[in-house]
Every structure is written in C-alpha cells, then in structure tokens.
Amino acid sequence: MPPDDAYQEEFHVPKRQSVFFSASELEGQPIPARQWLVNGLIPSGTVTLLGGDGGTGKSLLALQLAASTALERAWLGLQTASGTAMYISAEDDRDELHRRIADICRAEGVTPADLDRLTLRSLAGEDALLAAQNGRTGALQASYLYRELDAKLQEDAPALIVLDTLADLFPGNENDRAQARQFVGMLRGLAIRHECAVVMLAHPSLSGLNSGSGTSGSTGWNNSVRSRLYLERVKDEGYETDPDARILRTMKANYGRIGGEISLKWRQGVFVPDAPVTGLDRMAANAKAERVFLNLLRAFTAQGRRVNHAGGPTYAPKLFSEHQDAEKCTKRVLRAAMEKLLADGKIKIEEDGPSYKRRTFLAVSDGG
Structure with missing residues (x-):
C-alpha cells in the first residue's frame, strides 16, 4: 500500500508515481546504445567518483575534462563527447579558477573566449551543501543550491557537470552507508533527468589512502557509483622519484574494464599523458x-x-x-x-x- 498524504506531509516524503512494466514490452524494441562522456571510463547518465589525496591535482584534471568537453577535444588522449560543461568548485575561488583556465588555454592553444560552452561556479566561502538532513527522520532533502543547480542544468543541458568536492557538498556522515547511497542517488537523479555525466571529486579516507584503494568513508560510496577513478602520485616504497608524475587508475567500472592505468605528467600548469614506453x-x-x-x-x-x-x-x-x-x-x-x-x-x-x-x-x- 502506498504511503498516504498525511505520512508524506509529516515526514517530508516526496510524492511519486512508480511506472512498472513487463519485460515482454521490450520485445522488438531497439536496444539503446550506452552513452559515454569518455568511452570505457566515464559513463553518461550516472555518477563517477574521482578520488585523490589533497594536492594530487584532481581538481585540475577534472577542470581539464570540462574544458575538453566544451572544446570538443581529447582529454588525456581520449576522445570526449562534445557538449556544454559545468564546473562547480567549493574549494577554489574565482581568481584560482581564472589561473587554471589560463594554463589550460595556453596548453590547448585557445583563449577563454573559446570556452563559451564551459560554465563555472565558485562556492568558496559560501554554503555549498547540496542537501540538508531532516531533523526527525535523518533523511537527506534537496537544498536550495541543489534546486538552483537542477534548474541551471535544465537550462544549459550540459554533457558534463563536475562537483568539487564531496566534503563540502555532502552534509552527512561520510561513514554512514545509507546517507552515502542516498546522496549518490540524488546526484544520479540529476544525471538521469538531464542526460549528462556527473563527476564528483572526493578525498580518500586514511585507510583508503594507506591501502591504495582510494576509497572514501563508507563502502556505500564505492558501491553506489557506477564508475570510480583514483589519481595518485607515483611512489616506490614510499619514495616519490618524480613529483610531477601521476597515475589515473580505474578502480571500478560497472560498464567496462577495471585495472586500467593512464600515466600522466604535470607540465606548465596542466596534466598531459606520459609517452608510452615502447x-x-x-x-x-x-x-x-x-x-x-x-x-x-x-x-x-x-x-x-x-x-x-x-x-x-x-x-x-x-x-x-x-x-x-x-x-x-x-x-x-x-x-x-x-x-x-x-x-x-x-x-x-x-x-x-x-x-x-x-x-x-x-x-x-x-x-x-
């Protein structure tokens, strides 16, 4: 029996109308192709978690991804889907974003005027929470910022939205599996409604950092996202031989292979793929x-x-x-x-x- 109006009003449960269908209805219908932002790495219509310890450069790497999408250019040597992109930063202010955009433009041989399809929003110093907790039920509810973002996505119809970073955007306990799953569900709702890829940046927990798994808080984060990438420094027995070297690893891929690695180098303000070893x-x-x-x-x-x-x-x-x-x-x-x-x-x-x-x-x- 569905919940009655009194229950929904008291506990702030949103009204819904489920659509059930028989598998037999799929007979004869064309099988929809899977959509990717970056083929085999970042799927569209769902959430990808990009993890990395502070200072590894995940914010820069994600901003490069957004710029590549807007410019219809390859990212780390991989072709991206073309479209508008949105980058929401709760860590970097406008001036820092300006400096990074200048570096990216220099590397790509373009000017900021060419990035008219990339929308930026700095939340540094502001309330950046995308949800709020219901004091009675503990459930997460969409914040004003989430609704504002939802409306902007409806207006711009981007291929990609980057959210930097989880610690600033999430109001709950990162070790709470139920809250982790609910928050990812809210973000996936954005991805589905607006047919875009959502890339959420996150710091690994201490155990995730030490083990090299890059996991963050509860296993609910890893279990709920469809794809998880991890950017890390290159170390041998704890010694970093090249401070400019990074490896981007595929830690989870529900729709592709795991275990892939891309070797990167930081050069003149941006990351570039390292030349493959012959x-x-x-x-x-x-x-x-x-x-x-x-x-x-x-x-x-x-x-x-x-x-x-x-x-x-x-x-x-x-x-x-x-x-x-x-x-x-x-x-x-x-x-x-x-x-x-x-x-x-x-x-x-x-x-x-x-x-x-x-x-x-x-x-x-x-x-x-």
Missing part, C-alpha cells in the same frame, strides 16, 4: 636493471657482504636500490631483475651454515 625502451630498461644487479652482487660478494632473495635486512633489491651505484633503479625494478636473472640461471641461491641453522644467499653463477 618495446625497445622497455628492453633497454630491463637490461640496465639486470646489469646493475649483477654488478652490485659482485661488489657485495667481493666485500664479504651476503645478500638474499627472500627479504629481511639483507634483502638484495632493497640494499642495491639504496646503493650509490644503483643508477636510479628502484627496489621494484631490481626485484624484477633478480627474478629474471634467477630464471635465466645467471645468479643462484646457495646455502651454508650448520644443519640446524641453514642460511641462504645469492651468488653469481659461473659464466653469469
């Missing part, structure tokens, strides 16, 4: 790592310093990566080189010591 480049890098590993193993052996393949304080890849002659080879790269050298028989694992306390160590094979 087969010859990769072979040269692997050969270098193997040469470094062999040379250091010989040097350590000559000094009477034994290293092992299994871990601990004498773990070869770790000690070698910290050596002055490592030639910038990281622990991860040297670990791969060690495995390749072992497989090729160029190095070997030996044992010595009494039977009750055998110890293993690495040695260069004859002819290695």
Whole structure:
C-alpha cells in the first residue's frame, strides 16, 4: 500500500508515481546504445567518483575534462563527447579558477573566449551543501543550491557537470552507508533527468589512502557509483622519484574494464599523458636493471657482504636500490631483475651454515 498524504506531509516524503512494466514490452524494441562522456571510463547518465589525496591535482584534471568537453577535444588522449560543461568548485575561488583556465588555454592553444560552452561556479566561502538532513527522520532533502543547480542544468543541458568536492557538498556522515547511497542517488537523479555525466571529486579516507584503494568513508560510496577513478602520485616504497608524475587508475567500472592505468605528467600548469614506453625502451630498461644487479652482487660478494632473495635486512633489491651505484633503479625494478636473472640461471641461491641453522644467499653463477 502506498504511503498516504498525511505520512508524506509529516515526514517530508516526496510524492511519486512508480511506472512498472513487463519485460515482454521490450520485445522488438531497439536496444539503446550506452552513452559515454569518455568511452570505457566515464559513463553518461550516472555518477563517477574521482578520488585523490589533497594536492594530487584532481581538481585540475577534472577542470581539464570540462574544458575538453566544451572544446570538443581529447582529454588525456581520449576522445570526449562534445557538449556544454559545468564546473562547480567549493574549494577554489574565482581568481584560482581564472589561473587554471589560463594554463589550460595556453596548453590547448585557445583563449577563454573559446570556452563559451564551459560554465563555472565558485562556492568558496559560501554554503555549498547540496542537501540538508531532516531533523526527525535523518533523511537527506534537496537544498536550495541543489534546486538552483537542477534548474541551471535544465537550462544549459550540459554533457558534463563536475562537483568539487564531496566534503563540502555532502552534509552527512561520510561513514554512514545509507546517507552515502542516498546522496549518490540524488546526484544520479540529476544525471538521469538531464542526460549528462556527473563527476564528483572526493578525498580518500586514511585507510583508503594507506591501502591504495582510494576509497572514501563508507563502502556505500564505492558501491553506489557506477564508475570510480583514483589519481595518485607515483611512489616506490614510499619514495616519490618524480613529483610531477601521476597515475589515473580505474578502480571500478560497472560498464567496462577495471585495472586500467593512464600515466600522466604535470607540465606548465596542466596534466598531459606520459609517452608510452615502447618495446625497445622497455628492453633497454630491463637490461640496465639486470646489469646493475649483477654488478652490485659482485661488489657485495667481493666485500664479504651476503645478500638474499627472500627479504629481511639483507634483502638484495632493497640494499642495491639504496646503493650509490644503483643508477636510479628502484627496489621494484631490481626485484624484477633478480627474478629474471634467477630464471635465466645467471645468479643462484646457495646455502651454508650448520644443519640446524641453514642460511641462504645469492651468488653469481659461473659464466653469469
């Protein structure tokens, strides 16, 4: 039985009229094609969560996406759907947005006059909440800003709206699964009604940051969005070798593949896709790592310093990566080189010591 008018009025439940249909009605009807803003990465008509720790550059990356959509140009080398775009920032003021737009225009070879299809709104210093909590039921209700945004979307009919950032726009507890799902549902309502992609930016929780998953608060956020991307710095054992390098990872994709990565570099105020590594480049890098590993193993052996393949304080890849002659080879790269050298028989694992306390160590094979 549907709720009566008194219940709806008391608990502020919006009136609705559900439309049920039989699956048989689909017989003979053309199957609608899935719509994408960025093919395989950002679907239209739903919500994508773009996460990243503070200072990684997710706001800039999302603004570049909005500009690419408005300019009908590729984003990170990927074709975007053409259309108007809207960028709502609760973090950056007008001057900061101006500086970033200037950098993007410089990189694209255009002027701000060419971005007439990109609408900006700075909420810095204002009430940026898109919802309010009902004091009695705890349910989320659309705020005045949400209704204002809904009307603007109706007027502009954009292909994309970017919302930066979740912490400023969401009024509830990020660890509350029910509230997370309800808020994503409100945003998805915008995406469906206006046939656009909604990209919401968010910071990862401490556990999401430490694990590398990039999740934010409750699992409700990850479960409710249809796509989730994560922008992170490139680190090896906690060490950042290039402060301008980033990786954009596909962490969830209900309509495509997960696990994809795009390597990026920050250059002159914008992110650009890193040049792909060719087969010859990769072979040269692997050969270098193997040469470094062999040379250091010989040097350590000559000094009477034994290293092992299994871990601990004498773990070869770790000690070698910290050596002055490592030639910038990281622990991860040297670990791969060690495995390749072992497989090729160029190095070997030996044992010595009494039977009750055998110890293993690495040695260069004859002819290695």
